Amino acid sequence: MRPVHWLLWTLEAKPKGARQRDTLKLKAIRFLLAYATRHDMKLYQMDVKSAFLNGYTNELVYVEQPPGFEDPNNPNHVYRLSKALYGLKQAPRAWYERLRDFLIEKGFKIGQVDTTLFTKKMDNDLFVCQLYVDDIIFGSTNDELCKEFGNMMAKEFEMSMIGELTFFLGFQIKQLKEGTFIYQKKYTRDLLKRFKMDDCKPIETPMATNAKLEADESGIKVDQTLYRSMIGSLLYLCASRLDIMFSVCLCARFQADPRESHLFVVKRILRYLKHTPSIGLWYPKGASFELLGYSDSDFAGCRVERKCTSGGCYLLGRSLVSWSSKKQNCVSLSTAEAEYIAAGSSCAQLLYMKQTLLDYRVKLSRIPLLCDNESAVKLDNNLHIDIRHHFIRDHVAKGDILLQNVGTxxxxxxxxxxxxxxxxxxxxxxxxxxLDARMIM
Incomplete structure (x- = not known):
């Protein structure tokens, strides 16, 4: 056995069942923020100190004796772990399982769709708790329940109360009297500085209307590492900046062989960010909490493969919680077919969100899905469309989705x-x- 310093190895380390995901999608954060804003809940944040030292391991795991702490009588022996150790690959799962079991024991219900969401109903008040590894976001319609939760967690684990939720996973969050504002101003400025675009000339839109990106095989090649780094950074910014979503996703298609023409478009996106560094999502209070979806598609917009681009956005009242821009997998023969395929993708997203809302004790039916192509709305049968796209008709018949026409x-x-x-x-x-932060704060 080769010598290692704090190197861990595992015997019989196969997980019993599927591995629980302890990561939290940014979409879930927006979901929680929209719900909290609608119900006038103040969200708070706690941090677990040494979270990975609190989980119990179910597998047989051994660790070598650390240098300077060897047992003189048994220098070649190893230690068997009873708790997870930082760096152990089982540590995140072990921590999540211990915290999950503790919360369930205290009467919390685990989310059926998002297993990092825990809720508890007490009389007419609802308490919600969202986990992200060692960070905990929680809130309630009753502030006393938040205090009780904080005390309960502090007694069981070594934790620090950060206070009101203001910064999380790169999001800057302002919980105001009129609503909640989410933006990434600091990240945007750091991004511009990193790529030496902080002194660039601002521009009003992320992409010109006549921009047509192609493979451009005769164009000048650019640094692939730089190009991919720019795309990756911009994709993370799309978590709150839906206004650059289409432009970034279009440029991302050319990461395998970027050319100067592609880099020019990416730099234009950065120039637009220079013009609008403090734009973010505004979730107003007092709005309804009905789920609504919009579905759209271009026709053969991809100049390389002649495929269409599906776009969709999904709102809870006036709070935008999810959006997408994606090239379709097949070539459509008509605009109606392209719109119908896009509507199918949006239908699947709405059904997912409908199930997620059940964890918040919200039941919905006949969710409106708005499409601006009347032929796609009335489409009953088309042999050119793959059968896998027709599941939307099944859900319309069941009353889950209400497909409607909307003006362009x-x-x-x-x-x-x-x-x-x-x-x-x-x-x-x-x-x-x-909106711009200056309009709100």
Whole structure:
């Protein structure tokens, strides 16, 4: 056996059942923020000290004696772990399982869709708790329940109360009297500085309306590492900046062989961020909590494969919690077919969100899905469309989804499928409650 310092190895380390996911998607954070804003809940944050030292391991795990702490009588022996050790691959799962069992024992219900969400109903009050490894976000319609939860957790684990939720996973969060604002201003400025674009000339839109990106095989090659780094950084910014979603996803298609023409478009996105560094999502209080979806598609917008781009956005009242911009897997023969396929993808997303809302004790049916192509709405049978896209008809028949037609000007998902002129771009951005921090604070 080769010598190692704190190197861990495992015997019989196969997990019993599927590994529980202890990561939290940014979408779940927006979901929680929208729910808390609607129900006038103040969210707080706690941090667990040495979280990975609190989990019990179910597997047989041994660790070599650390240098300087060897047993003189048994220098070649190893230690058997009774608790997880920092760096152990089982440590995140062991910590999650211990915390999960503790909360369930205290009467909390685990989410059926998101297993990092825990809720507890007490009389007319609801307490919600969201986990992200060693960070805990929680809130309630009754502030006394938050105090009780904080005391309960502090008695069981070594924890520190950070206070009101203001910064999480790169999000800057402002919980105001009129609503909640989510933005990434600090991250945006750091991004511009990292790529030496902090002194660039600002521009009003992320992409020109006549921009047509192609493979450009005769173009000048650029540093692939730099290009991928820019795309990766911008994709993380899309967690709150839906206004750059389409442009970034379009540029991401050329990461395998980037050219100067592609880098030029990416730099234009950075110039747009220079113009709008403090834009973010605004979740107003007092709005309804009905789920609504918008579905849209361009036609053969991809100049390389002639495939369409599906776009969708999903709101809880006036709070935008999810959006997407993705190239379709197949080539469509008509605009109706492209729109119908996009509606199918949006239907699946709405069904997922409907199930997630059940964990918040919210039941919905006949969720409106708005599409601006009347032929796609009325489509009953088309042999050219793969059968896997027809599940939307089944859910319409069941009453889960209500597919409706909407005017082109009212189609909010347009911003995810094509480059727009400045007036339409700013109008849709505003209607989706993507605002500048200076307008709110």
């Amino acid at each position: 000007k009212e189609q909010l998902a347009d911003i995810f499928t094509k480059p727009l002129d400045e007036s339409n771009f700013c109008r849709l951005r505003s209607e989706l409650n993507v």
